[in-house]
Amino acid sequence: MAKFHFENxxxxxxxxxxxxxxxxxxxxxxxxxxxxxxxxxxxxxxxFNSRYVVKKGVCTxxxxxxxxxxxxxxxxxxxxxxxxxxxQTPDYKAPSTAIILQDRLGLSKDIIAYDxxxxxxxxxxxxxxxxxxxxxxxxxxLLCVGDVASNFSYCKDxxxxxxxxxxxxxxxxxxxxxxxxxxxxxxxxxxxxxIIPDGGCRNPFSExxxxxxxxxxxxxxxxxxYMNGAEIFNFAVKVVxxxxxxxxxxxxxxxxxxxxxxxxxxxxYILQTIAKKLKVEDKLPMETIxxxxxxxxxxxxxxxxxxxxxxxxxxxxxxxxxxxxxxLSWGAGVVDIDKIYAPKIQExxx
Amino acid sequence: xxxxxxDAIKELNKELKLKELEKIDENTNFFExxxxxxxxDLILEIEKKIEEKYGKYIQIADENTMDVLKSPFRNxxxxxxxxxxxxxx
Numbered sequence: 001m002a003k004f005h006f007e008n009x010x011x012x013x014x015x016x017x018x019x020x021x022x023x024x025x026x027x028x029x030x031x032x033x034x035x036x037x038x039x040x041x042x043x044x045x046x047x048f049n050s051r052y053v054v055k056k057g058v059c060t061x062x063x064x065x066x067x068x069x070x071x072x073x074x075x076x077x078x079x080x081x082x083x084x085x086x087x088q089t090p091d092y093k094a095p096s097t098a099i100i101l102q103d104r105l106g107l108s109k110d111i112i113a114y115d116x117x118x119x120x121x122x123x124x125x126x127x128x129x130x131x132x133x134x135x136x137x138x139x140x141x142l143l144c145v146g147d148v149a150s151n152f153s154y155c156k157d158x159x160x161x162x163x164x165x166x167x168x169x170x171x172x173x174x175x176x177x178x179x180x181x182x183x184x185x186x187x188x189x190x191x192x193x194x195i196i197p198d199g200g201c202r203n204p205f206s207e208x209x210x211x212x213x214x215x216x217x218x219x220x221x222x223x224x225x226y227m228n229g230a231e232i233f234n235f236a237v238k239v240v241x242x243x244x245x246x247x248x249x250x251x252x253x254x255x256x257x258x259x260x261x262x263x264x265x266x267x268x269y270i271l272q273t274i275a276k277k278l279k280v281e282d283k284l285p286m287e288t289i290x291x292x293x294x295x296x297x298x299x300x301x302x303x304x305x306x307x308x309x310x311x312x313x314x315x316x317x318x319x320x321x322x323x324x325x326x327x328l329s330w331g332a333g334v335v336d337i338d339k340i341y342a343p344k345i346q347e348x349x350x
Numbered sequence: 351x352x353x354x355x356x357d358a359i360k361e362l363n364k365e366l367k368l369k370e371l372e373k374i375d376e377n378t379n380f381f382e383x384x385x386x387x388x389x390x391d392l393i394l395e396i397e398k399k400i401e402e403k404y405g406k407y408i409q410i411a412d413e414n415t416m417d418v419l420k421s422p423f424r425n426x427x428x429x430x431x432x433x434x435x436x437x438x439x
Contacts, residue, residue: 230416238413277409
């Protein structure tokens with residue numbers, strides 16, 4: 001496992017912007033062939049009540065742009081020396097969306113800007129990169145994370161689409177006085193369990209890429225995300241409790257010292273199972289997925305802005321973050337938070 | 351444990367109302383009757399009943415739960431043995 005220890009670095013601000021189109025599970029029932037009984041089961045067990053998505057054409061960078069603009073109403077953007085964009089939905093295949101965002105946000109041309117392709121572990125991966133840059137001498141890093149999942153989940157895929165929400169977060173990390181510890185894992189042997197098969201160099205886009213295929217009772221195309229739900233479930237219930245124990249041990253922290261366990265919002269069952277196993281049910285915030293959907297790399301900051309914004313704004317906290325998913329990739333961090341700028345989650349403004 | 355599992359199935363079937371769940375035998379493969387969410391429902395019922403009976407939470411799901419070739423849910427007897435192993439430590 002890759003381990004990282006940092007001191008004298010602060011998260012200064014977290015802002016999340018979500019899609020402005022709310023879809024309730026009942027609205028999609030007919031499309032996915034769900035009867036009333038199934039809708040109720042999805043709500044009760046998986047926490048699928050509603051989700052927020054963008055209108056066609058809105059990109060992850062647009063959501064991150066709005067989040068970052070809000071941060072720069074309070075903080076001096078001229079201090080930013082790096083911009084990292086973590087997403088699976090860049091504006092273009094090339095160039096890096098981070099560099100386009102540098103210009104849109106009016107940041108200095110003297111910054112380093114780059115993209116990272118990570119999904120649900122992306123907040124942790126992004127923080128590790130941002131903290132490492134500060135550790136190397138930079139003063140201020142803007143981390144943007146998120147996905148417009150409605151871009152890659154097919155409208156007829158009832159395994160994946162009803163759980164996905166669109167969100168983009170911006171996080172400002174600067175030199176400061178707090179500590180953080182992270183661990184990270186990668187296992188490419190499971191790459192086929194969550195994958196967009198076509199459109200890259202391995203399987204270039206072709207006519208077949210747009211053909212609908214029926215599989216596991218769902219319909220999708222090869223340009224859309226495929227999820228083997230059973231394998232991802234098996235993966236999550238195995239690795240996440242181990243991951244949390246690992247990061248607690250590495251940071252020499254007892255779970256009783258943690259104020260909040262903010263986990264990637266995969267589904268209600270997985271979250272409850274993990275919380276129950278670790279006996280931390282009272283420290284797990286409300287499931288973001290129930291209202292906003294699974295927001296990929298923005299689900300941890302999204303949960304903070306949705307349900308923990310008051311405590312993050314007004315208190316000194318010790319928080320455990322854990323992200324896990326596509327890759328397969330999983331990571332966690334124990335991070336000290338000291339009264340940061342964390343406004344309520346905001347909807348995207350056209 | 352066998353009775354506990356049968357109770358959990360009975361409880362689950364109040365909601366699902368599946369005829370196949372009324373005729374469980376030693377070789378029943380739950381993957382042939384239940385979808386993945388119903389398997390989760392059954393896990394939750396079993397976990398609840400174990401907690402009630404033994405006074406402790408035991409996580410039933412692991413990396414093999416949804417694997418049709420390895421999961422204990424592919425056979426009723428296997429499931430009972432698996433749960434006994436979990437409870438006894």
